[in-house]
Amino acid sequence: MSISALISLAFxxxxxxxxxxxxxxxxxxxxxxxxxxxxxxxxxxxxxxVILLAGIITWTLYxxxxxxxxxxxxxxxxxxxxxxxxxxxxxxxxxKISPALYKAxxxxxxxxxxxxxxxGVALLNIRKDFGFAEMLVYSLFIPLGFLxxxxxxxxxxxxxxxxxxxxxxxxxxxxxxxAAILAMIFSRFGGLI
Amino acid sequence: MNKGLISGLVLLVIxxxxxxxxxxxxSITAPIIKDNADKLVLESLGEVYDGASNYTxxxxxxxxNVDKLFFLKDKTSGDTVAIIYSVQAExxxxxxxxxxxxxxxxxxxxxxAGYKVVSQGETSGIGDKIVGYDFNMENEVITNMAAFDGVxxxxxxxxxxxxCFEAVGARVAADFGGAN
Amino acid sequence: xxxxQNFFKGIIKENPLFVTILGTCPSLAITTSLENAIxxxxxxxxxxxxxxxxxxxxxxxxxxxxxVKPVRxxxxxxxxxxxxxxxEMVLHAFLVDLYNSLGVFIPLIVVNCIILxxxxxxxxxxxxxxxxxxxxxxxxxxTLALMSISFFRELLGRGLITIWGEKSVNPIQxxxxxxxxxxxxxxxxxxxxxxxxxxxxxxxxxxxxxxxNKKSAKMASEVKQA
Numbered sequence: 001m002s003i004s005a006l007i008s009l010a011f012x013x014x015x016x017x018x019x020x021x022x023x024x025x026x027x028x029x030x031x032x033x034x035x036x037x038x039x040x041x042x043x044x045x046x047x048x049x050v051i052l053l054a055g056i057i058t059w060t061l062y063x064x065x066x067x068x069x070x071x072x073x074x075x076x077x078x079x080x081x082x083x084x085x086x087x088x089x090x091x092x093x094x095x096k097i098s099p100a101l102y103k104a105x106x107x108x109x110x111x112x113x114x115x116x117x118x119x120g121v122a123l124l125n126i127r128k129d130f131g132f133a134e135m136l137v138y139s140l141f142i143p144l145g146f147l148x149x150x151x152x153x154x155x156x157x158x159x160x161x162x163x164x165x166x167x168x169x170x171x172x173x174x175x176x177x178x179a180a181i182l183a184m185i186f187s188r189f190g191g192l193i
Numbered sequence: 194m195n196k197g198l199i200s201g202l203v204l205l206v207i208x209x210x211x212x213x214x215x216x217x218x219x220s221i222t223a224p225i226i227k228d229n230a231d232k233l234v235l236e237s238l239g240e241v242y243d244g245a246s247n248y249t250x251x252x253x254x255x256x257x258n259v260d261k262l263f264f265l266k267d268k269t270s271g272d273t274v275a276i277i278y279s280v281q282a283e284x285x286x287x288x289x290x291x292x293x294x295x296x297x298x299x300x301x302x303x304x305x306a307g308y309k310v311v312s313q314g315e316t317s318g319i320g321d322k323i324v325g326y327d328f329n330m331e332n333e334v335i336t337n338m339a340a341f342d343g344v345x346x347x348x349x350x351x352x353x354x355x356x357c358f359e360a361v362g363a364r365v366a367a368d369f370g371g372a373n
Numbered sequence: 374x375x376x377x378q379n380f381f382k383g384i385i386k387e388n389p390l391f392v393t394i395l396g397t398c399p400s401l402a403i404t405t406s407l408e409n410a411i412x413x414x415x416x417x418x419x420x421x422x423x424x425x426x427x428x429x430x431x432x433x434x435x436x437x438x439x440x441v442k443p444v445r446x447x448x449x450x451x452x453x454x455x456x457x458x459x460x461e462m463v464l465h466a467f468l469v470d471l472y473n474s475l476g477v478f479i480p481l482i483v484v485n486c487i488i489l490x491x492x493x494x495x496x497x498x499x500x501x502x503x504x505x506x507x508x509x510x511x512x513x514x515x516t517l518a519l520m521s522i523s524f525f526r527e528l529l530g531r532g533l534i535t536i537w538g539e540k541s542v543n544p545i546q547x548x549x550x551x552x553x554x555x556x557x558x559x560x561x562x563x564x565x566x567x568x569x570x571x572x573x574x575x576x577x578x579x580x581x582x583x584x585x586n587k588k589s590a591k592m593a594s595e596v597k598q599a
Binding site: 204207211214215218219221223 | 431437440441442443444447448451452454455458459462463465466467469
């Protein structure tokens with residue numbers, strides 16, 4: 001695959017097929033951990049690390065273990081176990097190496113196992129028949145898209161908290177309306193490629 | 194015994210039971226899934242070979258220009274009735290994909306039973322005339338390129354179609370030897 | 374708590390999507406048609422009821438429960454992933470169209486928080502029968518919630534409601550386009566796009582919150598009068 005195709009894939013993954021706003025993966029943390037910017041950024045960073053690692057490991061496992069053994073049907077079960085184990089390991093390693101980083105990311109890590117973006121990207125890498133380079137680009141730029149959108153969204157939510165919102169819309173409903181407007185903006189990027 | 198070890202064993206046993214269960218369900222559903230996928234392919238192959246859906250399908254990966262070979266086999270005897278080749282070649286400004294069906298006639302020759310340009314992006318009004326064009330190859334021996342009749346004024350697109358036929362001819366010759 | 378209450382709590386009081394806001398990803402992604410919502414609901418029903426049953430069977434024996442405790446999350450995940458894979462294979466074999474339109478969201482049922490959440494919060498502490506009823510209630514509540522979102526999206530976005538057989542020759546559909554034409558508006562395509570998903574979900578939650586606010590205000594005034 002040529003460099004220009006990879007760049008276009010990166011841009012598509014980051015903006016056009018944005019993981020939250022068009023693929024609807026990782027909505028739970030998107031709504032749950034976006035009330036404050038600092039926690040949104042922390043969650044975003046943790047997601048980037050886990051998705052990239054999980055993407056590489058699951059892709060390798062699929063192509064060099066499951067596929068030769070003709071056990072493709074075990075992919076869901078194997079992938080989710082890999083992700084759960086990976087999250088635990090990343091937590092342990094970060095705790096050992098950098099207590100400061102652990103303090104910033106630690107509480108988000110256990111939540112990531114059930115973030116459907118992680119399993120989603122691992123499965124999409126296989127479904128889209130990606131080669132190694134494409135997989136690497138996709139598994140990096142999809143979570144970067146997550147980081148981008150959750151950061152923007154948390155800044156908007158910090159403002160909205162202070163705004164006089166109709167009582168019934170307080171909390172999640174107004175957040176969803178804000179997300180709708182963001183989705184509208186992002187959908188217009190589709191014409192760029 | 195160590196408690197952690199027993200817990201681990203419990204997990205292992207549950208995992209094994211689940212694995213066996215999945216293998217069992219897979220053995221039931223996999224053939225049905227393959228049949229369904231084959232049916233879709235056969236339907237599209239029906240456009241170049243009449244009654245393709247009455248046969249069973251065997252797909253083989255090709256090489257060079259020929260990227261896939263579809264063997265249509267009789268449901269009861271299992272004999273190959275026809276082979277449909279999926280071929281590609283570069284045209285003037287796009288890649289041209291064709292399906293070319295080959296069968297054996299009464300005098301043991303490999304003849305063209307049907308063909309179709311499946312996808313192309315050639316110049317509209319000139320090169321794209323190759324879609325649905327009669328290249329005069331129907332019922333001709335596949336290696337007999339003398340019969341080939343191209344689209345006037347669209348030499349690049351015509352050459353690509355010609356390349357497709359030649360590639361199939363070369364493949365047939367390589368697989369079955371000679372012209373017949 | 375009797376079985377009836379146990380069942381109905383999942384539909385209204387503890388509705389997984391509208392009250393506890395769990396399982397939001399598929400609720401936004403696949404609610405473009407009523408048929409998809411029903412299909413997803415059936416898949417979740419099967420997985421949730423069986424996972425609740427199996428997990429409560431594993432943990433019904435106190436000794437076994439003690440053994441499983443340190444590895445309980447992996448055990449739940451293995452059980453759930455197995456059930457989901459079975460559903461995926463069966464759908465792929467027998468309902469190809471539905472399988473294609475739900476896409477990657479079938480295997481993603483594994484990480485649907487509702488299922489893991491019920492396993493941890495209910496099935497591991499309750500008897501098998503109660504767990505099955507709880508699973509049924511939750512799954513039906515989730516399905517109804519998905520259906521209500523997709524109902525509005527499909528109605529506003531396409532002007533028709535497909536109940537079953539979207540891609541078949543004779544789909545069971547309720548065509549309301551003439552009514553739209555009569556009023557003089559066209560279906561609003563935006564509702565089938567991501568924008569519509571967020572907007573519809575947000576407005577349904579707001580309406581539910583408004584109803585709840587009114588109820589609690591009424592209750593408060595009644596308490597005052599008494």
